[in-house]
Amino acid sequence: MTLTLLTYTLMTDPTPLEASAAGRSPSTGTVYLIVTNTGRQAAFWHSIQVQVPVGNGAGHLTSDFKKIKPKGVYGTRSGSQSPVNVKPQGSDTFQATAQGGGRTRLDPGDHLVLTLENVTVAAAAGVAVLRVTENSSSTQAGQLSNRYAAVPLMKTTPKEIPAPRDFRPDDTMVNAGTNIVLRWEGSDDFNYKILFPGGQATVPQGVRSWSPAAADAPKRATTYTLVATSRTTPKQEHFLTTTVEVRDPVLETLTATTGISTPWVQGTASATGGRVTFTGTGAAISTNSGGPGSVTADKVNVQWVTAYAVTGPAGGDGSIAFRGGGVAITSSAGTTQLGTVFADKAEFNGVRTEWVQGRSHDDGWISFPKEGLNVRRGSGQDWGNVFADKADLNGVNTRWVQGRTAADGWISFPTSGLQVSRGGTDTPTQGNVYAESICARDAPYGQGGGWINLHDEGMTVYLSKNGSNGLGSVTASGFNR
Structure with missing residues (x-):
């Protein structure tokens, strides 16, 4: 071989x-494939054929010869370049x-x-040999002849797919409900899926x-997991x-086991956006507009409460306002009209009120003028009655006194003394006085x-009140029988 x-x-x-x-x-x-003239003299080439081993074995370069894209460049020592024609010949050879x-x-x-670009490498690892046929001569006019060379290359076993x-x-901090985009770098040889709380994609x-x-x-803060699974056997998973x-x-x-530290807590929606702010002395409750708020609860058990006012849950409910002089109860929140207290029992050291009335509108009532006590009928100003088993008084000032019924006799008190009248009429008619004895004056005998x-x-x-002094005298200016 030459x-x-x-x-x-x-x-x-x-x-x-x-x-x-x-x-x-x-x-x-x-x-x-780099072709070089390493000799001392010029060489003249006519063509260079490169045979590629086609197949999927250890000695093959590729299983798809048609996908290879060939090209060639001629370069001189001075650095100039020019193209070289490279075309396929048959089913496994390129010719330049x-x-x-x-x-x-x-x-x-x-x-x-x-x-040779876009070479799809055969499936088996090993050495593939490219066979070169050089058609050349050592002189410009010399006879051309074929000369041969074998150029090997190594195919290694595939490495694990890069993880x-x-x-x-794209954004590590977002507002609740904001759309997010997750990105990554990775091989097409993996199937990808995303795991997140409550699902996967x-x-x-x-x-x-x-x-x-x-x-x-x-x-809320959410952790996403990227799962990459290869389609190879055995599978790679990352x-x-x-x-x-x-x-x-x-x-x-x-659920917090040791406590929660926060300057304030607020509702999520506008309608429920009230806020609880934690201050150095306790907590301040405000509405969604920032004004003073309210607390609604089925039951509250506290040692004491500091508040400007307390009102019922409905819009027309009464309210209790706390003033410097005590407590003011109004008929509805935000008004000054006094309201009513309902209780089964009230125990006080003292009560100050303008008047007191029974539960019904037409019950009697008591007012308290400076002079003492007024007892009235129903809702008007008419005088009412006082009913008692016994009255123990230091003194009584009254126009008249009568028995329990309208037919009973009555006593009036004119300026001149005492008038006993019969019952059953508003016009005084003389009545009777019944007594065991009459003492004219409580004084000793002779006085x-x-x-x-x-x-x-x-x-x-008698002469004296005990009768020990004998009979007395009756003195009169006249007698009518």
């Missing part, structure tokens, strides 16, 4: 080439020829680069970003996580202390 006039060197990208693997994207690469045809001079130090990386959100092939549906947008923080998180429940004893036979006049 030695070649030219020297052949082979390079690959990547180096080395990886054999293709089942279940993942085909391994591809580029093969560079000079641009103008015929034989071409290749001076010492000049070179050709024959490039995906850089799983991150499959990512379409070739896509390296994902956004949740509007209903699944994060409402897990990456990233977290999106939410400024105003929405929580279904919150007007006589008395009259009234008995069945009539009456007896």
Whole structure:
């Protein structure tokens, strides 16, 4: 075999080439065949054929010859370049020829680069040998002859698919319900899915970003997990996580074992947006507009309450206002009209009130003028009655006194003394006075202390009230029988 006039060197990208693997994207690469004149004299080449071993075995370069894209460049020592024709010949060979045809001079130090792009590497690892047929001569007019060379390249066993990386959100801090975008870098040889609280989503092939549906947008701090699973046997599986923080998180429940530290707590919606602010002395409750708020509860058990006012839950409910002088009860919140207190029992050290009335509108009532006590009927100003088993008084001022019924006798008190009248009429008619005895004056004998004893036979006049001084006298200016 005649030695070649030219020297052949082979390079690959990547180096080395990886054999293709089942279940993942085909391994591809580029093969560079560098042809150099390393001799001392010029060489003249007519054509260079490169036979590629086609198949899926250890000694094959590719299983798909037609996908390879060939090209060639001629370069001189001075640095100038010109294209070289490279075309397929048959089902496994490429042939390079000079641009103008015929034989071409290749001076010492000049070179050709024959490039085979988009090579789908065969599935088995091993050594593939490219067989070169050089048609050349040592002189311009010399006879052309074929010279042969074998150029090997290595195919290695496929490496593990590079793990995906850089799983991150576009925004690490968002408002509740805001749409987010997650991105990552990774091989097409993985199937990707995203795990999130309450669900998961499959990512379409070739896509390296994902956004949740509007209903699944994060409402609180949420951790997302990227699961990458290869289609190879055995499978490769990788897990990456990233977290999106939410400024105003929405929580279904919150359990704190040691406490919660926060300057304020507020409702989520405008209608329920009241706020509780924690101050140095306690808590301040305000409405959604910032004004003083209210607390509604089925039951409150506290040792004491400091408040401007307390009102019922309904709009027309009464209120209790706390003033410097005590408590003011009004008929409805925000008014000054006095209201009513309902209780089964009230126990006070003292009561100050303008009047007191029974439960019904027409019950009697008592008012308290400066002079004492007024008892009235119903809702008017008419005088009422006082009913009692016994009255123990230091004194009584009254116009008249009568028995329990309207037919009973009554006593009036004219300026001249005492008038006893019969019952049943508003006009005074003299009545009777019934007594065992009558004492004119409570004084000793000799000082007007006589008395009259009234008995069945009539009456007896005595000198003294105990009758020990004998009979007395009756003195009168006249007598009518």
